Amino acid sequence: MTVTSTQSPGAPAPNAAATPAVQAVGLQKSFGQIRAVNGVDMSLPAGRIYGLLGPNGSGKTTLIRLLTGLASATSGSVKVLGVEMPSRTNLARIGYMTQADGIYPELSVWENLRFFAALYGQTDRTAMVRTLELVELDGRLDTPAQNLSGGMRRRLSMACALSHKPAVIFLDEPTVGVDPALRVQFWAHFRQLAADGATLLVSSHVMDEADRCDELLFIRDGRVLAQGTSAELRKRAGTTDIETAFLHFAAEPAAAASASTAPDAASSKETAR
Amino acid sequence: MNPLRLFAVIQRIVAQLRRDPRTLALLFIAPLAIIGLLGWVLSSSGTATSRVAIVDDSGSSVGASIAVKLTDALKGQPQIAVQADVHDAATARQMLIDKKLDLVISIPKDFSLQNRKIELETLGLNPTGEAMAVPAIQQALIKVVVDQAGGVIPAIERTSVYGSPNATQLDTLAPVVVGFFVYFFVFILTGISFLRERMGGTLERLMATPVSRSEIVLGYSIGFGIFATLQIAVVLAFVLGRLDIPALGPLPAFAIGLGVKTVGNPLVAYLLVLVLGLGAVSLGIFISTFARSEFQILQFIPIVIVPQGLLGGFFWPIDQLPNLLQPIARILPVTYAIDGLRQVMIAGADLTSGQVLMDLGVLAAIAAIFVVLAAATIRREIA
Numbered sequence: 001m002t003v004t005s006t007q008s009p010g011a012p013a014p015n016a017a018a019t020p021a022v023q024a025v026g027l028q029k030s031f032g033q034i035r036a037v038n039g040v041d042m043s044l045p046a047g048r049i050y051g052l053l054g055p056n057g058s059g060k061t062t063l064i065r066l067l068t069g070l071a072s073a074t075s076g077s078v079k080v081l082g083v084e085m086p087s088r089t090n091l092a093r094i095g096y097m098t099q100a101d102g103i104y105p106e107l108s109v110w111e112n113l114r115f116f117a118a119l120y121g122q123t124d125r126t127a128m129v130r131t132l133e134l135v136e137l138d139g140r141l142d143t144p145a146q147n148l149s150g151g152m153r154r155r156l157s158m159a160c161a162l163s164h165k166p167a168v169i170f171l172d173e174p175t176v177g178v179d180p181a182l183r184v185q186f187w188a189h190f191r192q193l194a195a196d197g198a199t200l201l202v203s204s205h206v207m208d209e210a211d212r213c214d215e216l217l218f219i220r221d222g223r224v225l226a227q228g229t230s231a232e233l234r235k236r237a238g239t240t241d242i243e244t245a246f247l248h249f250a251a252e253p254a255a256a257a258s259a260s261t262a263p264d265a266a267s268s269k270e271t272a273r
Numbered sequence: 274m275n276p277l278r279l280f281a282v283i284q285r286i287v288a289q290l291r292r293d294p295r296t297l298a299l300l301f302i303a304p305l306a307i308i309g310l311l312g313w314v315l316s317s318s319g320t321a322t323s324r325v326a327i328v329d330d331s332g333s334s335v336g337a338s339i340a341v342k343l344t345d346a347l348k349g350q351p352q353i354a355v356q357a358d359v360h361d362a363a364t365a366r367q368m369l370i371d372k373k374l375d376l377v378i379s380i381p382k383d384f385s386l387q388n389r390k391i392e393l394e395t396l397g398l399n400p401t402g403e404a405m406a407v408p409a410i411q412q413a414l415i416k417v418v419v420d421q422a423g424g425v426i427p428a429i430e431r432t433s434v435y436g437s438p439n440a441t442q443l444d445t446l447a448p449v450v451v452g453f454f455v456y457f458f459v460f461i462l463t464g465i466s467f468l469r470e471r472m473g474g475t476l477e478r479l480m481a482t483p484v485s486r487s488e489i490v491l492g493y494s495i496g497f498g499i500f501a502t503l504q505i506a507v508v509l510a511f512v513l514g515r516l517d518i519p520a521l522g523p524l525p526a527f528a529i530g531l532g533v534k535t536v537g538n539p540l541v542a543y544l545l546v547l548v549l550g551l552g553a554v555s556l557g558i559f560i561s562t563f564a565r566s567e568f569q570i571l572q573f574i575p576i577v578i579v580p581q582g583l584l585g586g587f588f589w590p591i592d593q594l595p596n597l598l599q600p601i602a603r604i605l606p607v608t609y610a611i612d613g614l615r616q617v618m619i620a621g622a623d624l625t626s627g628q629v630l631m632d633l634g635v636l637a638a639i640a641a642i643f644v645v646l647a648a649a650t651i652r653r654e655i656a
Contacts, residue, residue: 068481088483096481100474119482160478 019082021046021168021199022067027076029062029222036062038222040076044201044215046167049194051213052203053246059222060203061099064170067201068096080168092120095166099173101157105146109137112145113159120164131163134189151182158186162193169193171202175209187212210242218249225249295572303575310583313595321593322352323375323406326359326368331384339380339421346413353406369396369434372592376406378414389418389427397433398615399445402590407431435620436536447512447533448614449587452546455508456607457578459501459550463493463557464570471561476651486648494554494644501550509539509546537617541624545617548633549610552640558647581607606639 022044029037036059044050052060065071067078069086083090103112109132117128132138135155140148145156158174171190175183187209190200194214202213210216210230218225218233226233226249234240237248290296325347329340347353356374359365368374377394384390391414395403411429418427436444470476479489515532535542560577564570584591584598585607594602602608613632616622622629 070477070480088485091481091483094481096478098474098477098481100477102474102478104475105473116478116482119479119484121483 018046020044020079021081022201023079024067025077027063027066027078028074029066029071030074035222037066037073040222040224042217042224042227044199046199047194047197048214049190049200049202049212051210051216052201052219053205053207053210053216054203054219055205058205058220060205060219061172062222063219064096064172064201064203068094068170070096092164093167095161095164095169097158097161097169097171097174099176101145101153103145103153103157103160106144108142108144109148109156110141112156113163116160117163120166122164127165128163131159134162135159136185150177151179154178155182158189167198169198169200171200173203173205175204175206183209207243207246218246220250225252295569299572299575303572307575307579307583310580310598314583314589314598317593317595321405322354324354324356324373325376325378325406325410326356326365326374328360328362328365328377328379330362330382331380332382333385335386335421336380336384339417342417342421343378343413346417347410350409350413353409366394366434369394372396375403376410378410386425389425390430391418391427392430392432394432394434397435397437398619399586399590402588402593403433405593443531444533445615445619447531448535448542448618449611451505451508451512451542452549452610452614453582453585453587453607455501455505455546455550456553456581456610458504459497459553460557460560460577461570461574462500463497463554464561464564464573465557465567466497467493467558467561468564468567468570472565480651486651489651490555490558490644490648493558494551497554498547498551501554502547505543505546505550509543513539533618535618536621537619538623541622541629542614542617545610545613545629545633545636548636548640549606552606552636552643555640555643555647559643559650562650581605584608586611604639606636609635609639 020043022042024040024042027037027040028035038059040063052063054060062071066073067080067085069078069080069091072086078085080087080090081093104115107115113128113132117123122128129138132141135158137152137155137159140152145153148156154174154177158171161169161171175186178186190202190212194200202209204210213230215227215229216233217227225246226236228236230242233249234242234245237245239245239248290300327340327344327347329336331337344355344357347355356368359368359374359377362377362379365374365377365379369377375395377392379392379394381390381392393407393410397403414429415426419425470479511530512533513535514530516529518527518529520526556577560573561570564573580601584594584602585605586602587607591599591602591608609632613629613636616626616629616632624630
């Protein structure tokens with residue numbers, strides 16, 4: 001995939017004056033001595049796909065849990081769609097696809113979807129069927145989830161996070177264990193959701209997924225090392241390869257990296273315009 | 274057989290168990306704790322004091338003399354306390370019902386040296402536990418009457434306020450068994466279901482939806498309540514009902530169901546078990562917080578279920594437990610379910626009975642406490 005295609009996704013130019021879809025200020029989360037999230041500031045304009053890239057154990061899941069309000073921050077604050085988190089009512093506008101499938105194996109595809117849709121207040125049968133069509137499970141309505149293949153379970157898990165048409169979607173490693181063909185489908189689907197106005201934050205430790213995102217956040221040891229488009233980050237790192245770029249930022253002293261983060265975010269917006 | 278591989282398997286098992294302190298505790302501490310508790314209860318219930326009254330209705334000098342001599346004889350017994358201030362049958366009976374007396378020895382109106390019938394009356398709710406003092410009393414009675422009447426042996430008749438002293442063990446244990454097993458199975462079922470919810474990632478997902486904790490706990494209670502209701506109905510029907518199947522060809526005749534006689538309203542019994550079961554649902558949700566696997570849920574059986582079996586009045590009346598254990602027995606839900614079920618099924622009590630209402634009230638209160646505890650364990654932050 002080329003740099004141009006990265007830029008091309010057709011994401012609407014973010015309106016700087018509008019409320020950011022996701023905003024974090026000084027976010028920290030400690031487990032005993034370990035700082036899983038260590039001072040994250042972010043402001044993500046709506047309608048784009050953000051990639052949260054980092055190795056295993058870098059704090060991606062904890063960050064997402066903080067953003068959804070599932071974990072309480074040691075310090076700092078989070079706003080999603082302008083509402084301070086945690087907020088139970090605001091969860092109706094958020095979709096969260098967990099790293100584990102998080103579906104009920106005894107229930108059928110349809111029963112799983114209907115259950116989660118009901119919790120989100122979605123009762124529109126047509127919308128639910130449409131969601132299952134998007135993940136190509138509409139022919140499997142009555143199949144118990146335990147009889148589905150791994151990839152199908154992943155798709156069902158995604159459908160359960162999306163049927164209520166959330167405005168902000170957190171996807172925690174959605175493509176793990178997913179075959180290349182399905183992965184392409186997933187990303188096409190994400191792109192469609194963003195085009196419809198949703199904001200997506202997709203975590204991954206697979207660097208080659210970076211080019212599919214409008215903007216990347218490199219994360220390691222609970223810190224955002226750098227933020228920007230794929231092309232920008234590679235340019236700044238003086239490399240054509242995203243993995244080398246990551247290693248470049250990871251090797252930078254923490255202070256220097258965080259100091260360079262803010263201007264990056266600003267410049268990325270410039271580029272997107 | 275390759276010794277290297279064999280050794281590898283043994284080594285792995287030892288290493289695994291060494292790093293699992295809970296299983297080790299289950300292996301070594303749980304049996305000692307349970308056997309110790311059992312020993313404590315057994316050694317103490319053997320020495321518990323039975324409160325006995327002697328009532329002489331005969332109006333004859335022989336009767337009066339027997340009463341006096343019997344009182345003296347029993348005063349020497351370490352495990353019998355004679356309440357000397359009780360003299361009339363009506364008071365004694367009421368004291369039995371109020372559990373202020375364990376046994377009443379009555380010398381009936383028509384007692385004479387020719388008609389030497391003496392009655393031993395107990396409450397009848399827990400015949401096994403109540404009968405502890407009976408052998409000692411029988412022995413003393415026979416000696417006194419034989420001395421008094423010159424060699425003739427008295428006819429000792431056992432009676433009880435409720436039920437029949439000749440009721441089978443099945444009749445008296447049935448109410449207890451119903452309550453206990455429903456509690457046990459509902460607890461295990463909910464504990465494991467909710468553990469799966471926590472471990473399988475679905476609870477994380479539930480928490481990411483606008484659902485509230487009370488909606489989850491209430492939903493679980495009603496959902497499992499439906500099955501508990503069916504389970505109780507099936508268990509009660511099996512225990513109370515009896516369907517005789519006649520011999521058919523080579524098949525001998527047999528019966529389905531136990532056909533235990535109940536004098537009370539099965540619906541009240543049903544209500545008691547249902548409230549007990551709802552408490553077990555919340556207990557299961559609460560306990561699942563402390564388990565990381567189905568196996569660990571089973572490890573809670575010695576902690577949660579066994580003490581209730583030993584102390585809840587299953588075998589021994591609460592009053593006969595060691596003093597230190599009595600307060601513990603009085604906070605266990607099974608204690609109140611067993612008492613209520615005995616009141617209903619053996620004594621025929623209904624919802625107008627203060628005792629049954631109190632049992633129901635305490636069970637509801639315990640269930641409410643565990644609902645709050647269960648809801649508290651379902652936090653948005655679950656990692």
